[in-house]
Amino acid sequence: MARYIVGKLLQMLFTLWVILTVLFFLFRLGLPDPTVALVTDGLSPEDRAIVTERFGLDRSLPMQYVMYLGNVLTGEFGRSFHYNAPVTAIVGERVANTLILMLPAILISYTVGPLLGVLLAWKRGSKLEAGGITTGLVFRSAPMFWVGMLLIMFFGIQLGWFPTSGMRTFPYEAANFFDKIFTLDFLHHLILPTIVISLYYTGLPMLIMRNTMLEVMGEDFIEFAEARGLSKARIMYRHAARNALLPVVTQAAITAGLAVGGQVVVEVVFSWPGLGLEMFNAVRTSDYPLAQAAFMLMATIILLLNFAADIVYGKLDPRVSYSSQGAGV
Amino acid sequence: MRELFLLLWRSITEDRLATFGVIVVVLLVTVALFAPLLATHDPYAMTERVEGTALWVRGERVSIEEGIAADTLYSVSADGPENYIAAGAGGAVVRYEEGSWSDIETPTTETLRAISAAGGRSITVGHNGTVLWYTDGEFEQVDVPSSADLFGVSLTDDGTALAVGEDGTVLHLDDGRWTVIEVPVARDLTAVALIAPDYGYAVGARGTLLRFNGADFEEVASPTFRDLLNVTFYDRSAGYAVGERGTVLRYRDGEWSEEQGALTRTLRSIAMVSAEEVQVVGTHGDMMRRVDGTWQQVATGYSRHFRGITSDGETTVVVGTDPYINSLARPSADHFFGTTHNGRDIYSQVIHGSRTALLVGFVAAVMVTVIGTNVGLFSGYLRGRTDNVLMRIVDIMYALPLEPFAMVLVLLWRPGIHIIILAVGLLTWRTTARIIRSQVLSLADRPFVKAARIAGASPLRIIYKHIAPNVLPLAFLQLAVAMAFAITAEATLSFLGLGPPRLYSWGTILHQARLSGAWRTAWWWVVPPGLLIMLSVVSVFFISRALEVIANPRLSRR
Numbered sequence: 001m002a003r004y005i006v007g008k009l010l011q012m013l014f015t016l017w018v019i020l021t022v023l024f025f026l027f028r029l030g031l032p033d034p035t036v037a038l039v040t041d042g043l044s045p046e047d048r049a050i051v052t053e054r055f056g057l058d059r060s061l062p063m064q065y066v067m068y069l070g071n072v073l074t075g076e077f078g079r080s081f082h083y084n085a086p087v088t089a090i091v092g093e094r095v096a097n098t099l100i101l102m103l104p105a106i107l108i109s110y111t112v113g114p115l116l117g118v119l120l121a122w123k124r125g126s127k128l129e130a131g132g133i134t135t136g137l138v139f140r141s142a143p144m145f146w147v148g149m150l151l152i153m154f155f156g157i158q159l160g161w162f163p164t165s166g167m168r169t170f171p172y173e174a175a176n177f178f179d180k181i182f183t184l185d186f187l188h189h190l191i192l193p194t195i196v197i198s199l200y201y202t203g204l205p206m207l208i209m210r211n212t213m214l215e216v217m218g219e220d221f222i223e224f225a226e227a228r229g230l231s232k233a234r235i236m237y238r239h240a241a242r243n244a245l246l247p248v249v250t251q252a253a254i255t256a257g258l259a260v261g262g263q264v265v266v267e268v269v270f271s272w273p274g275l276g277l278e279m280f281n282a283v284r285t286s287d288y289p290l291a292q293a294a295f296m297l298m299a300t301i302i303l304l305l306n307f308a309a310d311i312v313y314g315k316l317d318p319r320v321s322y323s324s325q326g327a328g329v
Numbered sequence: 330m331r332e333l334f335l336l337l338w339r340s341i342t343e344d345r346l347a348t349f350g351v352i353v354v355v356l357l358v359t360v361a362l363f364a365p366l367l368a369t370h371d372p373y374a375m376t377e378r379v380e381g382t383a384l385w386v387r388g389e390r391v392s393i394e395e396g397i398a399a400d401t402l403y404s405v406s407a408d409g410p411e412n413y414i415a416a417g418a419g420g421a422v423v424r425y426e427e428g429s430w431s432d433i434e435t436p437t438t439e440t441l442r443a444i445s446a447a448g449g450r451s452i453t454v455g456h457n458g459t460v461l462w463y464t465d466g467e468f469e470q471v472d473v474p475s476s477a478d479l480f481g482v483s484l485t486d487d488g489t490a491l492a493v494g495e496d497g498t499v500l501h502l503d504d505g506r507w508t509v510i511e512v513p514v515a516r517d518l519t520a521v522a523l524i525a526p527d528y529g530y531a532v533g534a535r536g537t538l539l540r541f542n543g544a545d546f547e548e549v550a551s552p553t554f555r556d557l558l559n560v561t562f563y564d565r566s567a568g569y570a571v572g573e574r575g576t577v578l579r580y581r582d583g584e585w586s587e588e589q590g591a592l593t594r595t596l597r598s599i600a601m602v603s604a605e606e607v608q609v610v611g612t613h614g615d616m617m618r619r620v621d622g623t624w625q626q627v628a629t630g631y632s633r634h635f636r637g638i639t640s641d642g643e644t645t646v647v648v649g650t651d652p653y654i655n656s657l658a659r660p661s662a663d664h665f666f667g668t669t670h671n672g673r674d675i676y677s678q679v680i681h682g683s684r685t686a687l688l689v690g691f692v693a694a695v696m697v698t699v700i701g702t703n704v705g706l707f708s709g710y711l712r713g714r715t716d717n718v719l720m721r722i723v724d725i726m727y728a729l730p731l732e733p734f735a736m737v738l739v740l741l742w743r744p745g746i747h748i749i750i751l752a753v754g755l756l757t758w759r760t761t762a763r764i765i766r767s768q769v770l771s772l773a774d775r776p777f778v779k780a781a782r783i784a785g786a787s788p789l790r791i792i793y794k795h796i797a798p799n800v801l802p803l804a805f806l807q808l809a810v811a812m813a814f815a816i817t818a819e820a821t822l823s824f825l826g827l828g829p830p831r832l833y834s835w836g837t838i839l840h841q842a843r844l845s846g847a848w849r850t851a852w853w854w855v856v857p858p859g860l861l862i863m864l865s866v867v868s869v870f871f872i873s874r875a876l877e878v879i880a881n882p883r884l885s886r887r
Binding site: 144292 | 848
């Protein structure tokens with residue numbers, strides 16, 4: 001078990017290193033003059049010298065690369081042009097804002113989705129199944145930003161039931177992050193974006209669950225359970241579902257990756273002050289250090305979530321031997 | 330191959346949703362191909378609207394009443410307290426009575442350029458010698474001895490009237506008889522003011538001023554050479570004329586003199602409440618008022634052209650309007666999906682947008698499928714180190730979030746359609762690669778592959794000649810899935826403003842709606858493009874579900 005985890009961890013660090021490298025060369029390729037990417041225009045010559053020194057901009061490219069890795073490791077991403085503040089200080093809270101929006105929504109999707117999937121498999125051939133599949137596909141086809149716009153228009157503006165932007169109603173005072181989110185006002189702001197994300201992501205686990213359930217239901221142990229006279233609900237949810245969960249977990253890991261990217265549009269539509277919105281603004285204002293840091297953080301979040309899913313996967317599936325790298329997912 | 334097509338045909342026609350999907354996709358492709366023919370407007374053109382408008386000025390309060398007539402109103406006249414009558418293009422006449430405007434039927438469709446009300450009657454004149462009398466609530470066409478375009482008319486309480494028009498045309502109504510009066514100029518006459526049967530003035534092009542003495546006209550020395558467009562008299566000794574480029578002429582005790590106005594654009598109409606209280610309106614929402622001997626601009630807050638004004642001192646009514654930008658119009662027969670904040674036709678944008686969506690979707694999907702299938706083939710057949718390296722790359726691809734990756738590309742280069750295709754194509758082949766690989770893994774041990782290997786076929790030959798045909802159905806399924814994903818991705822990235830700014834796609838339309846801020850209320854701007862994204866993606870999903878049965882025969886057994 002420990003070897004499996006360490007292996008996955010090493011794999012994750014390797015991936016992170018590759019991404020950092022790709023990012024470094026991508027920026028060098030796009031911006032032949034790296035000072036542009038790190039030094040804002042209005043900087044005094046002294047400050048310019050400090051930045052040049054810290055990032056080794058006067059040295060050779062390999063040396064710059066090494067210093068870049070060192071800076072990333074120590075959390076030194078430079079100063080944001082737009083905020084004129086260290087990037088690390090800005091993105092810290094944004095990460096929390098993003099996670100507090102994303103994780104509950106994904107959790108809802110991957111709880112409700114599989115449960116509905118079991119129901120669909122159970123009611124195979126019925127109108128409910130056909131309707132459920134179609135609905136799931138339709139929600140997966142509607143772009144999140146568009147659903148968000150519609151919900152804001154209808155429930156936010158027309159009916160006035162929900163706030164249409166941000167995490168809290170201004171002005172508000174909060175000593176720290178938890179002070180900010182443990183309020184009804186925050187929950188009120190959270191509802192619409194959560195619905196948008198959940199609607200989009202529920203369809204996939206539902207359909208996957210249904211498909212695997214149908215496969216599992218043909219297996220012997222289900223017939224045994226039926227022969228033992230267990231109730232249909234018990235067979236479905238206790239016996240079959242447990243064995244059909246694996247592909248859903250695999251998909252959860254992939255979805256986490258997609259969600260971090262897809263989050264951007266939701267944050268933009270709802271003006272949610274998360275990492276995605278920050279990245280969006282950084283791109284608009286050509287704030288290179290901020291954009292770079294935001295991207296790295298997003299990639300890191302995806303890797304961590306994938307890592308977590310790998311661990312869960314390993315726990316769930318006895319067939320996964322911890323000694324192998326489990327290349328085939 | 331024939332069998333495969335038959336199977337394909339059967340599985341699609343048997344599945345109602347897949348049939349629906351195919352129909353929608355065929356329709357969308359047709360729309361994209363014939364977009365320029367189907368679009369009713371130029372998607373970039375700011376469409377304009379012409380509509381008769383009334384502007385009310387009561388004391389300091391200014392308010393606008395839109396859509397009181399279907400076309401431009403040229404002139405307004407008071408025919409009683411709080412009673413107004415206005416005439417305009419297309420023979421339209423509207424009357425304000427008891428607090429609301431109503432259309433009055435006229436026997437003409439000619440443009441009516443001027444209306445004058447006096448003593449309970451009205452007379453209106455227009456193009457091609459049109460003269461209409463309004464008595465007892467009904468219009469009646471009058472035969473006049475001229476077919477020239479008439480631009481101005483003035484009616485006195487006792488029933489005499491003058492009408493003026495192109496090339497020095499003057500018609501005189503006296504004792505119920507219309508006669509032509511010869512005048513010493515051949516220039517266009519634009520307006521006339523008759524305050525008594527024997528006293529009036531007509532004005533016209535190039536500063537023309539003509540005095541009327543009851544029988545004929547005499548040219549008066551004019552202080553301007555600019556075109557004069559209107560004239561009004563309060564009494565015999567006080568009058569005003571206005572014209573091009575802010576020209577204001579004042580008449581006092583037999584003398585015309587030029588006055589310094591407060592506006593510089595074309596002035597169209599004058600209202601005199603007394604000898605000193607005067608208001609003037611003009612193009613582009615211009616309005617000015619004479620206060621204590623000097624002209625002061627009145628801010629109306631509107632930019633539409635004003636054509637006619639009448640005032641009793643307390644209430645002022647201004648009519649007019651030329652084409653103005655048809656901003657945020659609701660869906661109508663003219664604009665099926667309404668218009669944007671700068672008057673662009675959303676229906677045409679959506680039609681044109683289908684091209685971008687399908688093109689980007691298809692190109693990116695082909696790219697994804699080609700890369701993904703090849704990676705899957707090599708990874709699955711060669712195994713070992715190649716497989717390991719390729720699958721690590723796939724893992725890395727899964728860690729790169731698509732939207733932020735595209736944003737980095739745009740940050741470093743420039744927004745464009747190639748960035749979107751590149752981002753989708755470079756990142757999302759990962760799923761295809763995994764799926765094809767697992768299929769190839771099971772194929773690689775089949776006897777026919779082993780036989781080929783023993784016969785000495787090279788790995789390349791085995792991969793492309795023997796294995797590839799067997800994964801082709803699965804690759805096509807992945808093409809469909811990739812296409813659905815690419816369409817969504819294109820829309821999403823364009824919505825974030827990462828697409829080409831001058832090329833419409835469904836995402837770009839929504840991006841502009843968001844930028845304008847109008848999307849919160851203008852549902853007609855938001856619903857259609859999103860609906861089409863949803864429709865095209867769900868159709869591809871429906872089709873791919875039917876394809877799944879062919880690609881994955883295990884499913885069909887059940």
